[in-house]
Amino acid sequence: MSGASRVTRHKGRGIETEHPAVFPVALPEFLIQAYTDEGEVVFEPFAGSGTTILAGQRTGRRVRAIELAPAYVDLAIARWRPLHPDLSVTLAEDGRDYDAVAAARVEAIADAA
Numbered sequence: 001m002s003g004a005s006r007v008t009r010h011k012g013r014g015i016e017t018e019h020p021a022v023f024p025v026a027l028p029e030f031l032i033q034a035y036t037d038e039g040e041v042v043f044e045p046f047a048g049s050g051t052t053i054l055a056g057q058r059t060g061r062r063v064r065a066i067e068l069a070p071a072y073v074d075l076a077i078a079r080w081r082p083l084h085p086d087l088s089v090t091l092a093e094d095g096r097d098y099d100a101v102a103a104a105r106v107e108a109i110a111d112a113a
Contacts, residue, residue, distance in 0.1 A: 029055035036061055050076025054083065070105055 038060040044052040047065035056063030067073045089098035
């Protein structure tokens, strides 16, 4: 089994314990490299904790992900930001900074209560 790699169970630490199904970045990284070429777009229909987004960034793919739960969007961004502090996180729709979007969401929830 020379040259084979093994994907082991992810051991969540820190912020990564905030999602119930965090898996190792090596898993989507392996699949992305097997089925796409560098620079291609990878669609992730459930972004969850952002693992596929991180794998796409590491392999030179452009990931388009959907996440409906705001808490998991926050987690994915929190995992991504320390790895890419030089890149800003903005809402594609109108260019607003992520922090402004998150603050508006918190305010809307507070107003609804």
